Amino acid sequence: MNAVECGRRPLAEMPLGQERNSKIIGGEKTTPGEFPFLVSLKYGGVRHFCGGSLISAQWILTAAHCVSGPAAEFLSVVLGEYDMQNDTEGESIIKIEKVFRHEEFQFSTLNNDIALVRLRKPVNYTDRIQPVCVIEDDEVTYLIGRLESSPDGDELRKVGDSGGPLFAPGPDGRVIQQGIVSSGIGCGRRGKPGVYTKLTAHLHWIVKTIRTYEQSLITEQPPP
Numbered sequence: 001m002n003a004v005e006c007g008r009r010p011l012a013e014m015p016l017g018q019e020r021n022s023k024i025i026g027g028e029k030t031t032p033g034e035f036p037f038l039v040s041l042k043y044g045g046v047r048h049f050c051g052g053s054l055i056s057a058q059w060i061l062t063a064a065h066c067v068s069g070p071a072a073e074f075l076s077v078v079l080g081e082y083d084m085q086n087d088t089e090g091e092s093i094i095k096i097e098k099v100f101r102h103e104e105f106q107f108s109t110l111n112n113d114i115a116l117v118r119l120r121k122p123v124n125y126t127d128r129i130q131p132v133c134v135i136e137d138d139e140v141t142y143l144i145g146r147l148e149s150s151p152d153g154d155e156l157r158k159v160g161d162s163g164g165p166l167f168a169p170g171p172d173g174r175v176i177q178q179g180i181v182s183s184g185i186g187c188g189r190r191g192k193p194g195v196y197t198k199l200t201a202h203l204h205w206i207v208k209t210i211r212t213y214e215q216s217l218i219t220e221q222p223p224p
Contacts, residue, residue, distance in 0.1 A: 016169040
């Protein structure tokens with residue numbers, strides 16, 4: 001497995017925040033591979049239901065409400081995907097090994113709406129599949145979502161955004177994730193703000209969960 005530096009976007013054609021022509025409500029259309037850390041959570045590798053972000057070779061960050069129902073064996077993660085209607089060059093589908101929801105997550109309030117997903121095998125990093133950096137400070141943010149056409153075809157709107165990343169550019173140009181899409185009413189409605197899980201409030205949980213599980217794997221290995 002090749003090691004990479006987090007937050008890089010080898011195929012990005014323009015810096016974050018640069019304006020471009022778009023019909024997306026409150027947003028802009030991306031280009032293939034522009035955000036290589038974005039993943040799709042799917043039932044059986046077919047039906048998209050939530051987003052997520054790749055934070056290391058074998059770990060995905062998403063919202064707890066996205067993975068509170070179905071068993072892990074029915075879920076898979078699609079990486080490197082751009083067009084959900086057609087196969088994307090360089091995309092990869094990996095089964096899920098285990099799901100870790102925050103122990104204090106509440107579905108009624110969506111408090112602590114954060115989860116980690118462990119992949120069955122490490123990803124192979126490519127220009128289209130890269131990890132995002134995890135926040136250490138609070139800065140200006142951007143949101144990436146899945147899109148579908150409106151009935152009249154005049155605009156695009158976000159669908160299946162839950163679990164996706166809220167992020168910002170770092171001082172060196174790398175992408176830093178700051179939040180997770182949690183809830184909201186509609187898309188881009190005036191007076192109806194979106195709700196996001198703040199990562200700075202959960203950094204300890206993220207690190208502890210990953211370290212504890214990976215240490216347990218080492219402990220379980222039989223002696224040589």
